[in-house]
Amino acid sequence: MKYNWLILFALMIISLVVVSGCAGNSDDASGPEGSDEETSTRNASSEDSEIVDNGKHHGVRMEYYGVMTPSEIELEKGGTIAWRNYKPQGTYVLISDDNLFEKQEMSSKDVYLYTFNEKGTYTFGVADMPEMTLKVTVR
Numbered sequence: 001m002k003y004n005w006l007i008l009f010a011l012m013i014i015s016l017v018v019v020s021g022c023a024g025n026s027d028d029a030s031g032p033e034g035s036d037e038e039t040s041t042r043n044a045s046s047e048d049s050e051i052v053d054n055g056k057h058h059g060v061r062m063e064y065y066g067v068m069t070p071s072e073i074e075l076e077k078g079g080t081i082a083w084r085n086y087k088p089q090g091t092y093v094l095i096s097d098d099n100l101f102e103k104q105e106m107s108s109k110d111v112y113l114y115t116f117n118e119k120g121t122y123t124f125g126v127a128d129m130p131e132m133t134l135k136v137t138v139r
Contacts, residue, residue, distance in 0.1 A: 057082060060134060062092050062106070068124075068132045077138055080115040083124075093127035103127070 057080045061069045064087045073081065085092050085106040094104040094112055100122060104112045116122070116138045126132035 056080065059084065061086050062094075062126065062132065064088060066126075066129050066131050068126065068134050071133060072135045072137075074137045074139065075116065077116065077119055079138070080113055081134075081136065082111055082113045084111045085109060092129070092132075095125050095127055097123040097125060 056076075056078070058073050058075055060073070060081055060083045061067075062083055062085045063069065068083075075081070083094055083104075083106070085108055087108055089108055091105050091107050094106055096114075098120075101114060106112060116136065119138050122136045122138070124134040124136070
């Protein structure tokens with residue numbers, strides 16, 4: 001009888017784990033793919049494989065704790081960056097400080113690609129998260 005509270009507590013924890021596992025994320029991509037003239041941007045589906053930094057394509061992780069890694073990238077003209085939202089729930093709004101593209105609302109696991117066709121230094125951030133920044137130098 002004196003362990004009934006322990007059994008009840010364990011059952012509550014198990015039920016919370018089961019219920020939280022049943023609550024799924026919506027994977028539908030909102031927003032248009034590409035733009036009228038600019039073919040260097042696109043939203044990629046969440047089924048895309050893990051982003052790999054292979055010299056031409058660079059992956060940037062948007063993490064749950066307000067971190068964008070890496071925070072600086074150097075790449076050659078024609079290189080592509082793929083931002084991926086690794087926040088388990090909720091969205092981030094990716095912003096180009098240099099107006100290279102419109103604000104991108106990214107749900108969990110969404111990927112946004114941008115190819116750099118001009119040399120220069122560019123900065124990116126996340127709305128309402130001043131610590132989440134990325135500096136890109138295109139050679």
